[in-house]
Amino acid sequence: MAALAPPVAALRVAVRRALACLPSGSLVLVACxxxxxxxxxxxxxxxxxxxxxxxxxxxxxxxQLQPGSADRAEAVAKWGKTLDLSPVVTTRVEVGGRPGGPEAAAREARYDALIDVARRTGARAILLGHTRDDQAETVLLALARGAGPRGLAAMPARREVSGVLLLRPLLDVPRADTAAACEALGLEPWRDPHNTDPSYARARVRALLPALTEALGPGLVGNLARAASLAAADTAVLDALAADLAAEAADGEGALRVEVLAGRPAALRTRVLHAWARQLGASGSALSARHVDALDALITRWHGQGPVALPGGRRVSRLAGRLVPLPD
Structure with missing residues (x-):
């Protein structure tokens, strides 16, 4: 019997660990x-x-962003059936008209579709194929746009959205291992031209990463991924504290009491405001530090300024010592 290729074994171990959290009989879908x-x-x-x-x-x-995308999706679905995967679902999305740039719009459309399919099929979890290299690229992108700890935490290994678990088993697996596993298994991957298209920020970072690794040492990718894990651990603690503060500041009418937030640390206060803006309907991909800072100014730099406009069309004003969402 031929020995199992080490990259194939490594991926199976990673998936086994990720799936250990699911109860027996659960349905899990692989996003492919x-x-x-x-x-x-x-x-x-x-x-x-x-x-x-x-x-x-x-x-x-x-x-639907590239010629032949429907045929490629059909081919992937057909391949999935050869592995006895069930159900196998193909879904189409409309990317145009969403807020943010093309990368953000495509990502938001994809996740909306994945969650919808999971809920329709009763799946408890979706497996996503992001690798350690993807995590390192995400950290660099976050640094480039001046993100805080939440951005530097990059992609979580586990996150729940609308009752569906998003699991990323491969965040500790190098991209080279997935390519080697495909070769060992006789699989022929599709090469997405967007991955090398310099009009996309991630593609530019991906092209630069080998040069950065040569300049800074072979441990760069792993160290960036480790930095994301450390930032994620700190962020989880701050998020829990911010949730307590949000509950204290809420007045039961969808507003926030200024006096409760005013004297608290900015790290907690801005987390409360970010989460609150999301609850009001602001898209996460369009909500920026500028919007949160404008909300914070209504608390800490109040001089009678007018309402703050949030992505999605909602406006927030300070009225009688409260931050209040204005009617549409």
Whole structure:
């Protein structure tokens, strides 16, 4: 019997650890684009899930942004069925008209579609194929735009959205391992031209990362990913404290009491305001530090200024010692 290729074994171990949180009989879906990362992840999940008494399916999203995208999605779905994955779902999204740039719009459309499919099929979790290299790129992008600890925390290994778990088993796995696993398994990945298109910020960072690694040492990618883990741990503590503060500041009418927030540390106060703006309907991809700072000015730099406009059309004003969302 041929020895199992080390990259294939590494992916199976990573998936086994990620799926350990799911109760027996749960359905998990693998989000698969046909690229090396998601192909290798789907193959690993198809092997591991039944051995952990879990059901495993596949979902592929057609963003309709490139010629032949529908045919490619169909090919991915057909391949998924050869692994006995069930259900296998193909879904199309409309990217145009969403806030933010093209990358953010496509990402938001994709996640909306994945959550919708999970809820329709009763899936408890979705597996995403982001690798350690993706995590390092995300940290660099966050640094470039001056993000705070939340941005530097990059992508969480586990997050729940609308009752669905988003799991990223491969955040400690180098991208080279997914390519090697595909080669070992005889899989032919699709190479997304957007990954090398310099009009996309992530593609530019991806092209620069080898030069940065050469200049700063081979541990760069792993160190950036480790920095994200450390920032995530700190952020989790601050988020818990901010949730307590938000509950204290809420007045039961969708507003926030200024006196409760005014004397608190900015790290907590701005977290409360960011979460509150999201609750009011501001898109996370469009909500910026500028918007949160304007809300904070209504508390800490109040001089009678007018309402703050948030992404999505909502406006917030300070009235009688409260931050109040104005009627549409």
């Amino acid at each position: 684009s046909g690229g090396a990362d998601s192909l290798a992840l789907a193959a690993a999940a198809a092997f591991v899930a039944p051995r952990q008494r879990l059901r495993c399916g596949l979902v592929t999203v057609d963003h």
